[in-house]
Amino acid sequence: MKLVFAGTPEVAVPALDALIASDRHEVAAVVTRPDAPAGRGRHLVACPVAQRAEEAGIEVLKPVKPGEESFLARLREIAPDCCPVVAYGALLPRTALDIPAHGWVNLHFSLLPAWRGAAPVQHAVLAGDEVTGASTFLIEEGLDSGPVYGVLTENVRPTDTSGDLLTRLAFAGSGLLSATMDGIEDGTLKAVPQPAEGVTYAPKIKVEDARIDWSVPALRVDRGVRGCAPAPGAWTVFRGERLKVMSVGLVPEVKNLGPGELSVTKNAAYSGTGSHAVELLWVQPQGKKPMKGADWARGVRIGAGERLGA
Missing domain, CATH: 3.40.50.170 (Formyl transferase, N-terminal domain)
Structure with missing residues (x-):
């Protein structure tokens, strides 16, 4: 044809x-x-x-x-x-x-x-x-x-x-x-009408839709980050500036953090959610290149009680 x-x-x-x-x-x-x-x-x-x-x-x-x-x-x-x-x-x-x-x-x-x-x-x-x-x-x-x-x-x-x-x-x-x-x-293919049941819609994901809600369970935070990657990119706010969250890891053993509450160890940075914590694997601060979450956290020197999304 x-x-x-x-x-x-x-x-x-x-x-x-x-x-x-x-x-x-x-x-x-x-x-x-x-x-x-x-x-x-x-x-x-x-x-x-x-x-x-x-x-x-x-x-x-x-x-x-x-x-x-x-x-x-x-x-x-x-x-x-x-x-x-x-x-x-x-x-x-x-x-x-x-x-x-x-x-x-x-x-x-x-x-x-x-x-x-x-x-x-x-x-x-x-x-x-x-x-x-x-x-x-x-x-x-x-x-x-x-x-x-x-x-x-x-x-x-x-x-x-x-x-x-x-x-x-x-x-x-x-x-x-x-x-x-x-x-x-x-002539071997005939188009078949779609069923009336099971219709769902997928509108374009806007930047404002990609803001992370840290109060939802960790699994939903993970899906939101993956679903918005690479575009428009999931994001949150830290100290009044936008922080792009490029990937996270589920860490069900860390359960003592509130939504958005940050915890930093020698090799990792964690954020609380509505269930257990997620590890911030890769982030991108405003105006900077992507970096490992632990490197970002050490560089900004997280203070006691600081949270993402505030």
């Missing part, structure tokens, strides 16, 4: 690579978000998908909005059979959805109908899901509500950050998306 691939961030690149490598399909063009300012100089930089497409000599389309007539006209000229999508980042209007014969097929990183929305992997980690996965589905105008072509499952490991899990799903999902394109071309 002739394909137009839509995607933007690094997580979409494995799927694009899989389709480029396919001997059954032609990636005629790629649709991405417009170049965005990055780095200290805030110069405009092409997104990872655009860079990969340019390396492969594939036409790149960067509409500000996918409803623009100039973009729709070019899409009609290309006349794709199908448009596979991975983390494109913009809502597709009906005028765009109707152009490819087989529609737009999205690779979504959850087992639909669970975790519809922008941050399914983060919410799976935050919720303590033991199993998640990826789904390919036909895009409709609703939020991730279209009928499903295929799924794969992936275990959530106890130490997974959302970044770890998303990386695995991106590579596993690239094979699922490629197989979905094959099945659509063969």
